[in-house]
Amino acid sequence: MDVEASLGATDHDPAVQDGTSSPTEMDGEQIGEQSPQLAGSQAASTAEVTGSSTTTTAPQQVVQAQQQSPVVGPRHAPTYSVVNAIIEKKEDGPGPRCGHTLTAVIAVGEEGTPGYIGPRLILFGGATALEGNSASTGTPSSAGSAGIRLAGATADVHCYDVLTNKWSRITPFGEPPTPRAAHVATAVGTMVVIQGGIGPAGLSAEDLHVLDLTQQRPRWHRVVVQGPGPGPRYGHVMALVGQRYLMAIGGNDGKRPLSDVWALDTAAKPYEWRKLEPEGEGPPPCMYATASARSDGLLLLCGGRDANSVPLASAYGLAKHRDGRWEWAIAPGVSPSPRYQHAAVFVNARLHVSGGALGGGRMVEDSSSVAVLDTAAGVWCDTKSVVTSPRTGRYSADAAGGDAAVELTRRCRHAAAAVSDLIFIYGGLRGGVLLDDLLVAEDLAAAETTSAASHAAAVAAASNVQAGRVPGRYGFVDERNRQTMPEAAPDGSVVLGSPVAPPVNGDMYTDISTENAMLPGPRRTNKGVEYLVEASAAEAEAISATLAAAKARQVNGEVELPDRDRGAEATPSGKQISTLIKPDSAGSNNIVPAGVRLHHRAVVVAAETGGALGGMVRQLSIDQFENEGRRVSYGTPESATAARKLLDRQMSINSVPKKVVVHLLKPRGWKPPVRRQFFLDCNEIADLCDSAERIFSSEPSVLQLKAPIKIFGDLHGQFGDLMRLFDEYGSPSTAGDIAYIDYLFLGDYVDRGQHSLETITLLLALKVEYPNNVHLIRGNHEAADINALFGFRIECIERMGERDGIWVWHRINRLFNWLPLAALIEKKIICMHGGIGRSINHVEQIESLQRPITMEAGSIVLMDLLWSDPTENDSVEGLRPNARGPGLVTFGPDRVMEFCNNNDLQLIVRAHECVMDGFERFAQGHLITLFSATNYCGTANNAGAILVLGRDLVVVPKLIHPLPPAISSPEASPERHIEDTWMQELNANRPPTPTRGRPQVITNDRGSLAWI
Structure with missing residues (x-):
């Protein structure tokens, strides 16, 4: 079978003949056939959207929400609008594509300092061409022939800077992954982990590739993982659970959909995949689902397509118990529509789901194309209301009058990511046309839980994103105003089968403790001299920019x-800390000397020289001694109180x-x-x-x-x-x-x-x-x-x-x-x-x-x-x-x-x-x-x-x-x-500086930062 052929199923594909899915089934039958209602070029679609009120909806919604009375019950799904992002050169923009990934990466450094890098969205890979048309022309293919071209799969990396509203293409150091689509990606700190997918050469290897974005010039690394792993697959899901466990679930191995669950503990070296056997009722074998991790360690798997090519509407939660057991549970609520090839991302306790396919060239309809699973309330919401029954078929495009706001999110094979309370969507496929637009929505439910100042900042951020300007900073909310925060479970486990009430800002917590260890037995690594001989290249790179700035000054x-321009600085509670002027430093540390005083406790060593009490040291209040104070006369009770102040410690x-x-x-x-x-x-x-x-x-x-x-x-x-x-x-x-x-x-x-x-x-x-x-x-x-x-x-x-x-x-x-x-x-x-x-x-x-x-x-x-x-x-x-x-x-x-x-x-x-x-x-x-x-x-x-x-x-x-x-x-x-x-x-690229005085291993690469 030609690997550059369409990913649509073919009659001579043996995997299709026996009823299973083939590795090339990124097909037009399910997602690429042109719907009559959606026919037309991408440019026409975009013009329709930007010409409507949708373009200015997001900031208006924020302002209107402030003027309205408080919302009772869960917030509906938000409305998306187009972002007018800056693209200075043609190659900086990702262009039309589908089957890519979009990953949010946290800021690096301290805001306001020269080395600060704001939050970014990293777009990797995807397919840039369809069977029967080219990416450059954007001309839609005829119905039935709009399969994804494997030859159009890429390995390029594009970065969207949230603060500057600018796209750029980046070329990292190191060996990149092979071109691919239908892969998975997730962020681990300032690194993006890539795995799996399918490309011109067929299924991609199961290797883990890491894009390290800590420095100004990113670098690719390949992670060494021991033992068997998930194997090559595509259409699967991966998420970082509890800021620790990489979880890979489901997908298609080229023969059939899968339901297996794999975990890699990023805190234990050497790295090793472990196949889990979670308890409870889990999802059936499926592909093209989504998996998102809530901040307390709960993973939500949503939708997908089963072995019979039937789209799924169910959502499942996967959590880890204190005793190390993993368990599936069905999420509460009624999903508005089954779907696959959709996108989903958490903002606090709300899972935002967008788009998706239903099969046969159809996509999720109208208002159901955007939905929210509110895990705090245990309900699904669409753009209209809380969902109590499936919406499929209730709102057709004709009946809705072709609402542009709804039309905007009808797509599949797109990607989504969240930064603060903003949800971004890029690209995808609609009606046989590859899309290249960037959408944004604000989760007003998250904004309502912040302080007034933080909410105002969110309004400005949304407005600036919409207008193509710098959306401003994403600061910290009032972390100490949390009187309403519920107590954490004593064992740190996640409650399954019932909603978890969020704290004030909706963030969820869990105890990723040593009880939650996944891999038993010793795992000690002893690379000895070889490990220490590699000097810390990352540490050196981290300081190089600072050194250059210092030299320039x-x-x-x-x-x-001194940094005294900031004035008083607010703590999370709003308390002001005055910036103190440093006094004269001559001769002393300028601590006011205390007067001579007697400590209020005496140190007592047990009289026994051995046994259980031997060597025991206690501290007793001086007032507890029977005889010590007998010669001290305090006079009146008032004078006694005054005298005892001498015994009080400062x-x-x-x-x-x-x-x-x-x-x-x-x-x-x-x-x-x-x-x-x-x-x-x-x-x-x-x-x-x-x-x-x-x-x-x-x-x-x-x-x-x-x-x-x-x-x-x-x-x-x-x-x-x-x-x-x-x-x-x-x-x-x-x-x-x-x-x-x-x-x-x-x-x-x-x-x-x-x-x-x-x-x-x-x-x-x-x-x-x-x-x-x-x-x-x-x-x-x-x-x-x-x-x-x-x-x-x-x-x-x-x-x-x-x-x-x-x-x-x-x-x-x-x-x-x-x-x-x-x-x-x-x-x-x-x-x-x-x-x-x-x-x-x-x-x-x-x-x-x-x-x-x-x-x-x-x-x-x-x-x-x-x-x-x-x-x-x-x-x-x-x-x-x-x-x-x-x-x-x-x-x-x-x-x-x-x-x-x-x-x-x-x-x-x-x-x-x-x-x-x-x-x-x-x-x-x-x-x-x-x-x-x-x-x-x-x-x-x-x-x-x-x-x-x-x-x-x-x-x-x-x-x-x-x-x-x-x-x-x-x-x-x-x-x-x-x-x-x-x-x-910390991976092998960030080893400690070699031990001084220890024999070193010689390397000839004197130009390397890791050379000793």
Whole structure:
């Protein structure tokens, strides 16, 4: 059979003779025959639409909705209108096509910064020609011959920038997938995953292709997946469930429709497909359905065409139980029409379905072509009302008078995606004509649940999209006004067979916890040296744009100014945070000294030297001691109350820091949480950040500290190592040694490890509780453009839900901009994260950096301070290129000695590099690299260390070694396995920087960013 022939079924196709569907059945019989009512060219169709009121419907609807009385019951399906998108060059526009995919990709970076990239729609592949006509002419084929031409399948990539309303064609690096149509695509963060489909060479391989859009120049990667998988297929569905599981369902393998369910855990490496056997009544074998994932982890499979070529009207929900079981359940409500080759996308709790085919050249009729399944109310709605019975045949085109608004969405083989509360549709097939229009609608039900300000922004966005202008920003709604939010299910499971009431803005939540682990048994990967030898190309690329901007500012002589123009900044609750003016930094950290006081608790050690009570430490209120206060006379009750104020600790009205310390500071007893859901909500984290930011904003850029002090290197979310260090060498508490010694942390608190949230929240709480004793400076991973890539953002979303998680990630990154940048101890030792690089000759250069400061707004000084490294050894002097990326440098021992002499210093302590023994000397001992996380990324097998500086200025390294691997047992749960591996989802193209001092594998590709 000719693979370039029409995808319509042929009499000599053996798959058709036995009643099954063939791999070439992307046919005209079902979708391509020209309907008499729809005959005409694409241009005529478009003219009809744009000439009607439909063109200006969307913004008018928003304004009218504000003027109307509140809507009772579920909102009807929205009305779509044409977007007048900007296409500067002909090749930038996707052009007429069908069988493509349209995927929404989240923004990259922080809005308002130079490296910010707004939300985008990525269009991939599809068929650009029909049998009997060409894509260039757009001339409709005759009835019965409008099958899709396999030779017209493409592999091109087009990008629609939502903020600029502009289409562009992009050419990624790397090997692209083969041309294809009827494939699937879904977003995983800032990556688009492509799988399956059919093209000129027949069925596409089952490989997973990833388009990484994190950087300015996208790149294709092929994901290595072990073991058997779904196999080649087309017309199937795929979705990312719970921000974790790639689910592939159904389709056609070239012989018959399928109903199998496959899952790939993106948090477990090596990647592996697993065939699931869900419980409950599931969909029949079918193809051309849609699958969309609600934000709480519920997947909705809608419509499709069964093995008898009958279109389906049913919808099925697939959810994962706490015990690891997956279960199907039939969605409630009555669908207005059966359909296949349609499109569907969630906006909050509402599934928006558009278009579709019925077979025999017919498409879904009139008002039923657009429908909404409101999963919160458990009902279907079309453009007229709540659906109580199937609409098929009730509204014909003739009876409706050819309503242009309805006509606009009558199509099949199109694609849809959602950005905020806007739904976009592109292309498809109608009446034998390939379409090239972009449609948009706003889900007013979502807009009604936001604050007035957010709703006004949505109005402006819809209006601008319609007018072909920049639609404005997609900000965060009031995350802390959630009094009406229902309590989450205690086990984080999704309730099946009944609607889930949405919170205020309709977002849904679930607990993607370790209980929800899918794959049992150990999955440890040990690539050893090979894994670490590849330097982090993505990390280098992420900083390259910032470095170029910093260089340009330096060349142009631009003066660096702190980011103070924004004025007061609103939290999710609308509370204003004043931008504080940094006071004079000379000589101190400007924390108001407290008076002499007696702590309100005493530390008590159990009398037993052994047994169960041996070594137990308790803290008791001083008032609980029988004899201690007998000589103190308080006089009257009033004076007694006044006297007891001396015993009260000085603490903030805010109790969040205390809650964090009580919950997390357990050096001996801390264990990874059984449930991955984080114990603080976004309100509490906001309060914690507010308290810490007030302290950081009053501190100088270079802290002035005294000995004795403990110094900690990189932690990278390895909270267990932090607890081990506290357990072995003292902890910052009244039961520990905080009264006798200070604590200094050198940055890189987040990313790579599994518990970045525990690490940063505990350190912030300790800072608030002991502002004069606990000190934090900034590392290179305390920047949004870096920790968006290397785990922190993913962890926030996974453990707090998408909405709260993204808000928390943004809030903590704003706090990072206030962190001090270095510390001087006794004016003899300087501590920093990276190094002195090429530009730092005097401490005053660091002191002059004003905060808050972003990496984009910083200079070469900030770049060198956070990113530079020493050279390989003392024999390599001067400045050399840094393998981390172009423009970064390493500095030799001569630079170290020169800096120390210029500033009358004796030692530099820095972090930033994993070293095998936890600490490593350089420049004849005048520089020490310190790293506190053990077995970095699970592969380095390095020790972790701290430095303890005594009053006599003697530095004592104190080490911990990696714990041996946990021994698997029959009782070991799969959730504990996932606890060990979930952050390994960072693929091989984002490995950690190689361990310093470890033998390296040599590569000749010196032009590569990954070269060491």
